[in-house]
Amino acid sequence: MRQYKFAVSLIALGMFLITASLGIAQTKAPSKPPAKAPGTAKIDVNKATADQLTKCGIGPGLAKAIIDYREKSGPFKNPEDLLQVKGMTKELYNKLSPKVDKGVLYISPASEDGDEPGLKPSKC
Numbered sequence: 001m002r003q004y005k006f007a008v009s010l011i012a013l014g015m016f017l018i019t020a021s022l023g024i025a026q027t028k029a030p031s032k033p034p035a036k037a038p039g040t041a042k043i044d045v046n047k048a049t050a051d052q053l054t055k056c057g058i059g060p061g062l063a064k065a066i067i068d069y070r071e072k073s074g075p076f077k078n079p080e081d082l083l084q085v086k087g088m089t090k091e092l093y094n095k096l097s098p099k100v101d102k103g104v105l106y107i108s109p110a111s112e113d114g115d116e117p118g119l120k121p122s123k124c
Helices: 002-028 050-054 060-073 079-084 090-096
Strands: 099-101 104-107
Touching (some): 050 060, 060 079, 079 090, 079 104
Antiparallel strands (some): 099 104
């Protein structure tokens, strides 16, 4: 009977150690940071080409309207200026997340997780 209890104790101890080591291995393994998705760079709205703007999820008609607006009115100075462009909706504006960084107005390309702005070309 004594040998039986000893064997059961050893098996239980072994299972505990294996389980514990698996848990430690999982917590100690350094996780890699998620790789940057292609196209996560910021785009300067005041220098962007129509092609660069369309890669951000902006339709070709609106991209042309943005370029035409900045050529006529000068550079965009704050994010809200984008709302003055014909065809720019508040919904799209929010998805583009325009931000001023060191005096430059940037927008970020659409994410690749399906949260891409669904734009139709504007009727400019």
